[in-house]
Amino acid sequence: MNIYPVDSLILAPLSGYTDLPYRRIARAYGCRYAFTEMIDISSLAYAHERSFRMQERGEDETFLGIQLVGSDPEHLRRALEVVNRCRFDVVDFNLGCPVAKVARKCAGAALGRQVDRALALFQLLVKESVHPVTAKIRILDERDPRETLRLALGLEAAGARALTVHGRVMKMFYSGPVYAEIIAAVRESLAIQVVANGGVMGWQSYGQLRRDSGCRAVMLARGAMGNPWLFRELSDPQGYLPPTPEEVIGTMRSHVLAMIDYYGEAAAMRMARKIMIDYLRGRGFLGTARAAVSKLETRDELLQFCERAVHEHSAGYWQWLESSPTAERRLRKGSF
Numbered sequence: 001m002n003i004y005p006v007d008s009l010i011l012a013p014l015s016g017y018t019d020l021p022y023r024r025i026a027r028a029y030g031c032r033y034a035f036t037e038m039i040d041i042s043s044l045a046y047a048h049e050r051s052f053r054m055q056e057r058g059e060d061e062t063f064l065g066i067q068l069v070g071s072d073p074e075h076l077r078r079a080l081e082v083v084n085r086c087r088f089d090v091v092d093f094n095l096g097c098p099v100a101k102v103a104r105k106c107a108g109a110a111l112g113r114q115v116d117r118a119l120a121l122f123q124l125l126v127k128e129s130v131h132p133v134t135a136k137i138r139i140l141d142e143r144d145p146r147e148t149l150r151l152a153l154g155l156e157a158a159g160a161r162a163l164t165v166h167g168r169v170m171k172m173f174y175s176g177p178v179y180a181e182i183i184a185a186v187r188e189s190l191a192i193q194v195v196a197n198g199g200v201m202g203w204q205s206y207g208q209l210r211r212d213s214g215c216r217a218v219m220l221a222r223g224a225m226g227n228p229w230l231f232r233e234l235s236d237p238q239g240y241l242p243p244t245p246e247e248v249i250g251t252m253r254s255h256v257l258a259m260i261d262y263y264g265e266a267a268a269m270r271m272a273r274k275i276m277i278d279y280l281r282g283r284g285f286l287g288t289a290r291a292a293v294s295k296l297e298t299r300d301e302l303l304q305f306c307e308r309a310v311h312e313h314s315a316g317y318w319q320w321l322e323s324s325p326t327a328e329r330r331l332r333k334g335s336f
């Protein structure tokens, strides 16, 4: 049986982002399927406090998957002793992360490229996990599907219950075209559910990825950063109205206040800067807002900033909306 119903929208695991406050905001706008950030099996195995926070599930959360990353079989075994005691809907294995500190340990995308080693570890994960197991991979070659298929078919044979495929190769990180035809080749070859991922920023790119990959379930990542409204836009495109500036700032404020409750004021304000910039980016807010955000240190300063921002930046926001009513949000660095 499929893990996700037809046409599901799934919030991707996003390191440094998809904590409990982040997921609660996304869920308020219609997100049902979500993941923790990737959690290093070594830190779980050795009970690092931060990893416990990362795997915390809210009482109110419906579907939640935990994502694990790593390459050491003994650490995986020990990590699963912890994970098996918790309530998750799936355990996902990361075979797609390209960042250096993960690649150095031969984990993530680097492990995905060593197909036999990746499959051996995945078999162990399936054997030891009490939860259903899935995997998230990148395509291995943008011109030829064969190597990606070898990995995908191997994961299916090892017991994967679903597979998410990010249609970019490791060296592309997160930018450039998404090779949906390789995702389509995987979908056509596997019996289990295949989830397409890559480049969905709005209705147009969502339609294109679904058409080109043939996948009905789609995973949202950067398009949902600072834009929980994406879940609404994609599930009800006819009825969708973009948020007003008051809603953007109001949701951003609720998000950061939830982080303050969760992490405490000082830590939350440090972590929240990038989150606030995501809300403001690509929406016509003035560049001065970005400078102001990077100086906020306390809850009171946050509240004052939000109060002022609605007055000072609404005009720019409306101008941006009017000048590009159908444009997808631009998420390039520094684009607001």
Ligand SMILES: Cc1cc2nc3c(=O)[nH]c(=O)nc-3n(C[C@H](O)[C@H](O)[C@H](O)COP(=O)(O)O)c2cc1C
Pocket: 012, 013, 014, 015, 016, 037, 038, 067, 094, 096, 097, 136, 166, 174, 197, 198, 199, 200, 219, 220, 221, 222, 223
């Ligand atoms: C800041 C950031 C953090 C990410 N963290 C993770 C992660 O923890 N696990 C994972 O599998 N992918 C992670 N990804 C990759 C995304 O889940 C997704 O595969 C990728 O961004 C492509 O989708 P997009 O083009 O829609 O953004 C991360 C991406 C970004 C930008």
